[in-house]
Amino acid sequence: MNTEILGIIFMFLLTVLLAYPLGKYISKVFLGEKTLTDFMAPVERSIYRLCGIDPNEAMDWKQFLKAMLTINLVWLVYAFFLLLYQDKLPLNPDSNPGQTPDLAFNTAISFLVNCDLQHYSGESGVTYLTQLLVVTFLQFVSAATGIACLVALFNGLKEKTTRNLGNFWSIFVKTNTRILLPICIAGAILLAFNGTPASFEGKDSIITLQGDTVLVSRGPAAGMIAIKHVGTNGGGWFGANSAHPLENPNYFTNILEMVMQMVIPVAMIFALGFYIRNKKFAYVIFTVMTVGMLWLLIPTIVSELNGNPAIEKMGIAQATGAMEGKEVRFGPAASAYWSIITTIISTGSVNSMHDSTMPLSGMMQLLGMMVNGFYGGCGVGILNYYLNIIIAVFISGLMVGRTPEFMGHKVEAREVKIAMIVTLFTALLTKGFTALAAYMVAHHPDIAWAVKPSGWLNNPGFHGFSEMLYEYTSANANNGSGFEGLGDNNVFWNVTSGFVLILGRFIPIIGPVAIAGMLANKKYIPEAGGTLRTDSFTFGMMTFAVIIIVTALSYFPPLALGPLAEYFTLKTFEL
Amino acid sequence: MKKNLKISIKLTLVLVLILAVLYPLLISIVSKAAPGGGKGETIIVNGKVVGYERIGQKFTEDKYFWGRPSAVDYNAAGSAGSNKGPSNAEYLATVQARIETFLVHNPGVTKAQIPADLVTASGSGLDPHISPEAAKIQIARIARVRNISADKLQALVDEHTEGPYLGLFGPSTVHVLKLNVALDELK
Numbered sequence: 136m137n138t139e140i141l142g143i144i145f146m147f148l149l150t151v152l153l154a155y156p157l158g159k160y161i162s163k164v165f166l167g168e169k170t171l172t173d174f175m176a177p178v179e180r181s182i183y184r185l186c187g188i189d190p191n192e193a194m195d196w197k198q199f200l201k202a203m204l205t206i207n208l209v210w211l212v213y214a215f216f217l218l219l220y221q222d223k224l225p226l227n228p229d230s231n232p233g234q235t236p237d238l239a240f241n242t243a244i245s246f247l248v249n250c251d252l253q254h255y256s257g258e259s260g261v262t263y264l265t266q267l268l269v270v271t272f273l274q275f276v277s278a279a280t281g282i283a284c285l286v287a288l289f290n291g292l293k294e295k296t297t298r299n300l301g302n303f304w305s306i307f308v309k310t311n312t313r314i315l316l317p318i319c320i321a322g323a324i325l326l327a328f329n330g331t332p333a334s335f336e337g338k339d340s341i342i343t344l345q346g347d348t349v350l351v352s353r354g355p356a357a358g359m360i361a362i363k364h365v366g367t368n369g370g371g372w373f374g375a376n377s378a379h380p381l382e383n384p385n386y387f388t389n390i391l392e393m394v395m396q397m398v399i400p401v402a403m404i405f406a407l408g409f410y411i412r413n414k415k416f417a418y419v420i421f422t423v424m425t426v427g428m429l430w431l432l433i434p435t436i437v438s439e440l441n442g443n444p445a446i447e448k449m450g451i452a453q454a455t456g457a458m459e460g461k462e463v464r465f466g467p468a469a470s471a472y473w474s475i476i477t478t479i480i481s482t483g484s485v486n487s488m489h490d491s492t493m494p495l496s497g498m499m500q501l502l503g504m505m506v507n508g509f510y511g512g513c514g515v516g517i518l519n520y521y522l523n524i525i526i527a528v529f530i531s532g533l534m535v536g537r538t539p540e541f542m543g544h545k546v547e548a549r550e551v552k553i554a555m556i557v558t559l560f561t562a563l564l565t566k567g568f569t570a571l572a573a574y575m576v577a578h579h580p581d582i583a584w585a586v587k588p589s590g591w592l593n594n595p596g597f598h599g600f601s602e603m604l605y606e607y608t609s610a611n612a613n614n615g616s617g618f619e620g621l622g623d624n625n626v627f628w629n630v631t632s633g634f635v636l637i638l639g640r641f642i643p644i645i646g647p648v649a650i651a652g653m654l655a656n657k658k659y660i661p662e663a664g665g666t667l668r669t670d671s672f673t674f675g676m677m678t679f680a681v682i683i684i685v686t687a688l689s690y691f692p693p694l695a696l697g698p699l700a701e702y703f704t705l706k707t708f709e710l
Numbered sequence: 711m712k713k714n715l716k717i718s719i720k721l722t723l724v725l726v727l728i729l730a731v732l733y734p735l736l737i738s739i740v741s742k743a744a745p746g747g748g749k750g751e752t753i754i755v756n757g758k759v760v761g762y763e764r765i766g767q768k769f770t771e772d773k774y775f776w777g778r779p780s781a782v783d784y785n786a787a788g789s790a791g792s793n794k795g796p797s798n799a800e801y802l803a804t805v806q807a808r809i810e811t812f813l814v815h816n817p818g819v820t821k822a823q824i825p826a827d828l829v830t831a832s833g834s835g836l837d838p839h840i841s842p843e844a845a846k847i848q849i850a851r852i853a854r855v856r857n858i859s860a861d862k863l864q865a866l867v868d869e870h871t872e873g874p875y876l877g878l879f880g881p882s883t884v885h886v887l888k889l890n891v892a893l894d895e896l897k
Contacts, residue, residue, distance in 0.1 A: 138874040138879055138880055139880060142874070142878075142880045145878070182721070182724055185720060186721045187713075187716065188717055202714050202718075205711070205714040206714075209719055209722055210722065213722060256788055256789075256790070267730045268726060271729065272726055311729065316729070320733070320737070327740065327744045328745070330751055332749060332750045333737050333740075333744075333748035334738055339749075341760075342760070343760065343761055344755075344767060345767065345769055347768055347784075350785060351786040351787075352787055352789075355737070355738050358734040358737040359734070361737075373789050374788055375789035375833055378832070379789050379834045379836065380764040380836055380837065380838055386879060389880075443796045445802050446802070446805060446826065446829075446830075449806055450821035451809065451822070451824055452826070455827060457796070457830075458827045458832075459831060460832070461830075462832055462839070463827055463839035463840055463841055463881065463883050464838075464881070466881035469880060486833065488793055488833045490794070491791060491792065491793060491796065593794070593795075594794060594795040596797070598795035601795075619790075620793030620795070701795070705796060
């Protein structure tokens with residue numbers, strides 16, 4: 136079999152193989168059972184003591200969300216000012232400038248919300264200090280925030296009737312000490328031994344074999360590259376992200392980074408099964424999500440391996456597939472696989488440039504972010520999927536003519552309304568802002584405050600539209616990848632995408648946690664003969680159908696204007 | 711609210727210390743034992759650093775094997791792809807021009823033989839590799855310029871072709887800088 140395809144199958148199987156025991160471990164951590172990492176308990180206790188946390192304090196859904204939102208607000212202020220004044224602070228060997236207020240606004244929010252859209256390049260836009268104190272720090276805590284909110288949902292599902300969703304502080308601290316940090320230490324060391332820099336030295340200057348003088352950017356990158364993947368963050372140390380040969384040196388590190396970014400999202404599904412003692416429910420979710428992934432992945436691989444039809448017309452054979460924006464050491468198959476995984480699990484790191492992928496691949500990447508729940512980001516993936524479950528329960532209830540129930544609780548108007556509002560609001564954000572940007576491009580292309588320092592679009596026509604659509608889709612999904620040709624470091628993009636980022640993060644977290652809290656509060660109804668079984672594959676199909684229909688209805692028009700239109704023009708391309 | 715804020719500020723400070731100071735320091739210290747000591751591995755010829763092992767270099771002279779086109783001209787101060795879309799007419803004209811340049815420098819080669827990686831820019835702009843086919847297609851030119859037999863060059867390319875990872879996964883590659891260093895040493 137083709138070694139490139141074999142490589143992808145291996146990466147997927149390895150991920151699932153590791154995710155299962157990790158899921159079991161995660162469920163034990165949050166159930167408070169004995170685990171391998173109990174040696175961290177004294178560290179956690181001293182953190183609680185130092186910060187005045189009572190780890191056993193019960194929290195209802197409102198208290199839980201208040202604690203979460205408060206600390207997020209602190210991080211936002213902290214990150215904004217560090218980025219603004221980074222040029223005056225130490226650890227800046229390359230003398231990089233401070234960020235402008237609009238860029239610092241965008242960057243601080245972007246990392247706070249686990250998105251990691253970067254409107255700067257790592258080599259020149261941040262310093263070693265902010266790479267660590269802002270970027271690396273937020274990459275840990277934003278992932279832990281997502282996971283903590285998911286554990287609140289787990290707690291709501293586990294008990295028959297309860298107000299208590301767990302203690303935010305203790306779940307959050309344990310996520311860092313027991314899950315993220317151990318995996319990152321192992322991953323970062325493996326990266327360092329494969330050639331990723333980890334020392335604090337600045338740029339080096341060398342004379343090449345042919346006699347050119349060039350610079351080489353470096354820095355303490357390995358640690359950040361580990362958490363960037365483990366926390367499904369995606370923001371790279373270097374501008375070219377994991378396509379950069381120091382950020383992702385070889386095929387082994389490509390497998391490593393791929394597994395690191397996918398393992399927690401998949402493990403959280405299994406953890407759910409162990410935690411609420413209903414493994415079948417988890418298997419059904421895993422199956423639906425895997426089918427969803429394949430639905431996006433297979434067309435992408437096919438279109439990348441076939442190469443660019445326009446280049447084929449020039450007489451080039453493209454035996455190795457479409458190579459623009461790709462690295463030879465990964466090849467088009469592993470690049471296609473990465474581009475889909477990174478968009479469905481909301482990482483947003485890239486090992487090839489998505490702007491240069493084929494139109495159908497671009498559409499699949501967009502769809503991955505629009506659904507945002509096939510595995511999904513650390514914690515938030517299942518929260519998004521949970522909304523679809525609530526809608527599926529409601530529709531199924533209507534179809535059989537019974538009051539819909541989910542896990543022994545009546546799903547009533549209030550919960551369904553929240554689920555619907557969150558789902559429709561994300562589509563409104565993405566399409567509304569894309570429309571605004573398209574209007575600006577068409578009617579006010581010369582306004583200096585908006586378009587300085589560079590023009591917006593790197594590509595004309597349908598592809599240019601896709602660049603704008605991709606930016607807001609990515610911001611709303613908290614993904615962070617981009618059609619990077621977009622000239623996005625200006626007031627317009629920094630400010631508008633900043634708002635999309637923050638709304639696209641917190642509304643889809645608050646919604647599901649609130650629903651979980653409200654449902655858990657209700658009287659428990661024991662299962663009877665006519666109860667809709669939500670851990671059956673029939674119901675899994677129902678959820679899948681809901682996802683497809685909602686996504687298709689919400690996003691077909693912009694997809695038709697962007698990638699689909701480009702696909703058809705490329706087919707009939709003449710030199 | 712006030713209690714939450716107090717906890718938030720304290721917890722932020724503690725976690726900054728653990729996650730953003732101690733953790734990167736730990737990795738930095740451990741990496742001193744790694745090849746290159748965590749500063750990036752270099753390639754040294756006659757006691758002189760000629761490049762970083764992971765970072766590709768620009769080769770435009772006929773006597774060297776060429777690497778891929780680069781959006782940053784192989785200056786690793788930064789890194790980027792072209793970000794050109796597949797249907798962009800200006801981009802396609804650039805590809806067409808690269809094909810013609812290649813044909814001029816490599817007489818006897820036909821269009822259909824040119825591997826795609828030689829006329830398309832990489833994602834990082836720093837790709838250190840080309841495909842084995844992309845190396846082979848340049849052998850005739852280098853044999854002529856350097857007056858070395860094609861067989862000898864073919865053997866050199868084969869020697870520098872790295873197969874899939876573990877023999878099973880991913881594509882085969884040729885490291886352009888290492889190949890050119892070996893080429894200079896060939897007499």
